[in-house]
Amino acid sequence: MSVAGAGLEGGVSVRLTTADGRVRAVSVQVRRPAAARALCGRTPEEAMRLVPLLFSLCGTAQSLAAAEALEGALGLNARPHAPARALLADAEAATNHAWQVLIDWPARLGEAPRPRELAALRAAAAALHPALYPARDGLRPGGGSLRPDRAALAAAIAALREGVERTVFAAPFPTDAAELERWAGAAGTPAARLMRRVLAPDMAGFGACRVPALEPHPAGWFGERLSADAAFSEFPRQDGAPAHTGPLARRSAHPLVAALLSTHGPGLAAHAAARLVELADLAKRLASQADRLKDAEPASDPGRTGHGVGSGAVETARGRLAHWLRLDNGRIADCRIVAPTEWNFAADGPLAAGLAGAAADEGLAERAGLLVAALDPCVASTITIQNED
């Protein structure tokens, strides 16, 4: 489909050069908007109003990362709001996984996408914020007035969970590799058909590479690096090397994912299974998180002078997102963001390494497309294959 205006929101371009039946060269380029720049010069209040306007898919995660960074800079203690914030972040992550499973995966299989089902999940997730914070002030630095409406929360969480179970799994989610294979063969959902496709011998290990997982570093780890080097937001490094982030990095110890990793390596099968494991888990754990919520008030202002630095980190569907900022005279003097797409689509990152040397036959375009989807860029992507034989 033509999306001519995609230039505005950024894009990932992948170019493969093939010769003698192999991928000989891989170029991965991310064109990203300089969104962090838009926050410079703003007061914390202005910035927090702008963040959800600037980011369409991950507005909650971006708001939470910015709020945490501002809380660090302002000396606000928002710990009583952590459980409610985790609930909001998890619900957004679940809907973003569902986007991939209900929109992107059917397209990869040549099937019709399922936007109606996704719309219902997004509506359920959107109902959580007002059910937690009646004044919709939960994403403010220091938190808002947390007054959980138990009935509204339970209804939204049930709708989310039931929707995921019906549209994605349509059966109890498998717990081991043998069950996964049975489910993939039997269940009538796009997720099951995609899983069956990537369990095929030519697919399961495709894209496996040695790029290590990004560790769940605390916000300060990112803050140190972002503050020391402005280029870190575009070219992030862990121990001087690239890393991958997202469901596979987080769920590699799950028995089902671990079994696929040991059989096929970190390729398409492990990626897809990790996403499904995580989606099932997110949908399940929302209810127990909600049970633990207690009322809370906004953090009291310690009356700092409006100078300071802070950092925030949030797990999103695509991986770990981090913000760092510096406040000067009550305004954001500098703000830097490193998003999962920068890790996963680095020039020498997991996509590039996973495609290097791959067999170049008529199935390459499909497999490369599935690997891009597995690493899930938050912007539109194009793949070009050039044969030099």
Place this chain on the structure above:
Amino acid sequence: MCLAVPARVIELLEEDRATVSLGGVKVACSLALVEGVAVGDYVIVHVGYALSKLDPEEAERTLALLAETGTGTLPPASDAA
């Protein structure tokens, strides 16, 4: 990291689709994820789907902000997966 660029709906099409103007470029998108969209409304578009409806004031503010920071002036890409 995707940016939420407001697009103005210029024509409603069959099958829950619409033509929108995104930074002056006409793009077709699906309206299946949003309800009650009319010509003249602003929507946020992500890879071919309108995600949410914006009130015009919010949309103007975002567009002004994008123009101000230079993020709205990137050349358009030719196509997308």
